[in-house]
Amino acid sequence: MQISVRNKLAGTVKEVKLGAVMAEVIVQVGDNQVISAITKDAAEDLALKAGDKVTVLVKSTSVMIQK
Amino acid sequence: MQISVRNKLAGTVKEVKLGAVMAEVIVQVGDNQVISAITKDAAEDLALKAGDKVTVLVKSTSVMIQK
Amino acid sequence: MQISVRNKLAGTVKEVKLGAVMAEVIVQVGDNQVISAITKDAAEDLALKAGDKVTVLVKSTSVMIQK
Amino acid sequence: MQISVRNKLAGTVKEVKLGAVMAEVIVQVGDNQVISAITKDAAEDLALKAGDKVTVLVKSTSVMIQK
Amino acid sequence: MQISVRNKLAGTVKEVKLGAVMAEVIVQVGDNQVISAITKDAAEDLALKAGDKVTVLVKSTSVMIQK
Amino acid sequence: MQISVRNKLAGTVKEVKLGAVMAEVIVQVGDNQVISAITKDAAEDLALKAGDKVTVLVKSTSVMIQK
Numbered sequence: 001m002q003i004s005v006r007n008k009l010a011g012t013v014k015e016v017k018l019g020a021v022m023a024e025v026i027v028q029v030g031d032n033q034v035i036s037a038i039t040k041d042a043a044e045d046l047a048l049k050a051g052d053k054v055t056v057l058v059k060s061t062s063v064m065i066q067k
Numbered sequence: 068m069q070i071s072v073r074n075k076l077a078g079t080v081k082e083v084k085l086g087a088v089m090a091e092v093i094v095q096v097g098d099n100q101v102i103s104a105i106t107k108d109a110a111e112d113l114a115l116k117a118g119d120k121v122t123v124l125v126k127s128t129s130v131m132i133q134k
Numbered sequence: 135m136q137i138s139v140r141n142k143l144a145g146t147v148k149e150v151k152l153g154a155v156m157a158e159v160i161v162q163v164g165d166n167q168v169i170s171a172i173t174k175d176a177a178e179d180l181a182l183k184a185g186d187k188v189t190v191l192v193k194s195t196s197v198m199i200q201k
Numbered sequence: 202m203q204i205s206v207r208n209k210l211a212g213t214v215k216e217v218k219l220g221a222v223m224a225e226v227i228v229q230v231g232d233n234q235v236i237s238a239i240t241k242d243a244a245e246d247l248a249l250k251a252g253d254k255v256t257v258l259v260k261s262t263s264v265m266i267q268k
Numbered sequence: 269m270q271i272s273v274r275n276k277l278a279g280t281v282k283e284v285k286l287g288a289v290m291a292e293v294i295v296q297v298g299d300n301q302v303i304s305a306i307t308k309d310a311a312e313d314l315a316l317k318a319g320d321k322v323t324v325l326v327k328s329t330s331v332m333i334q335k
Numbered sequence: 336m337q338i339s340v341r342n343k344l345a346g347t348v349k350e351v352k353l354g355a356v357m358a359e360v361i362v363q364v365g366d367n368q369v370i371s372a373i374t375k376d377a378a379e380d381l382a383l384k385a386g387d388k389v390t391v392l393v394k395s396t397s398v399m400i401q402k
Binding site for chain 2: 153155156195
Binding site for chain 1: 336337338339340354355356357374376394396
């Protein structure tokens with residue numbers, strides 16, 4: 001199965017913070033840290049925890065450019 | 068000036084494709100290619116072209132995780 | 135592999151319209167039509183065409199409610 | 202009044218979870234469940250509760266395709 | 269009918285640019301111009317044209333802050 | 336430095352509400368209030384508080400039109 005999302009960056013989960021509804025997931029991607037805000041339910045369904053090998057996904061229409 | 072956007076990845080523009088309304092910008096970020104879909108007007112205002120040093124910005128709520 | 139995206143609706147592609155940069159994909163999901171705007175490159179990479187069985191994905195933070 | 206949003210799916214609220222800032226709303230749409238993450242203020246302004254007849258709205262640029 | 273979208277700004281359409289798939293709509297909101305990128309089909313369904321009184325809608329999770 | 340984001344509205348922070356993971360920031364922009372949902376970490380990094388002069392940013396692809 002293939003997904004239309006253009007941006008797929010491999011990384012390692014550094015930290016997961018759970019709120020009441022949302023969760024923040026910090027992923028190390030090469031030299032950068034990428035922060036993801038997903039629902040707590042999603043974080044729990046994937047059982048996300050530090051050390052997990054994951055792929056960060058971003059739709060092209062959500063990417064901005066600064067120059 | 069600081070911006071609330073959490074994800075800021077430095078890279079180099081590889082290619083800019085202009086459509087009638089939208090533009091696609093391909094940015095090399097380390098070993099990854101990041102694709103951005105912005106308006107043609109935005110691409111022209113920033114005069115984006117191959118070789119430009121840019122920063123790719125993504126709001127945390129737009130980042131998904133695959134495991 | 136599992137994805138954090140909460141909303142996954144199975145459907146059938148009805149039509150694909152290609153522009154210079156973007157593409158519009160119309161998917162029949164039960165009694166509803168769901169419209170997706172993705173990059174033309176994504177539509178071509180997935181070789182999307184009428185009749186394809188696909189899954190429509192939407193991040194929870196992109197869903198609004200009207201009452 | 203008409204809205205530019207392409208995707209409008211009729212459903213019934215199954216559950217509303219309130220956090221400090223955000224709320225998660227689970228809507229039954231035909232055979233599918235659709236999850237929406239909106240602000241708690243929005244959930245309270247609409248007085249969303251189980252049993253409410255609602256319409257789920259999604260902008261086309263937020264819809265991804267998996268094949 | 270009420271919508272969960274928090275941000276609703278009244279304005280007047282200044283210009284509509286149609287592409288093959290997408291459209292750009294420029295709306296005067298007080299002293300500011302707001303640019304919207306929607307599908308061409310949406311722009312045509314609403315028959316958007318210069319002079320139209322419209323409301324610009326933005327979900328809170330799409331709003332960033334610069335300081 | 337310039338950013339591809341088309342919509343930049345100057346305003347004044349009226350209130351900041353911090354949750355466990357997310358924060359809601361209410362900004363007065365002319366006669367309108369604009370609500371932003373960002374991560375708590377972003378709100379703290381910018382030290383956002385009532386009275387701050389800020390700029391609200393919205394990507395064009397996140398703007399909808401109601402007529």
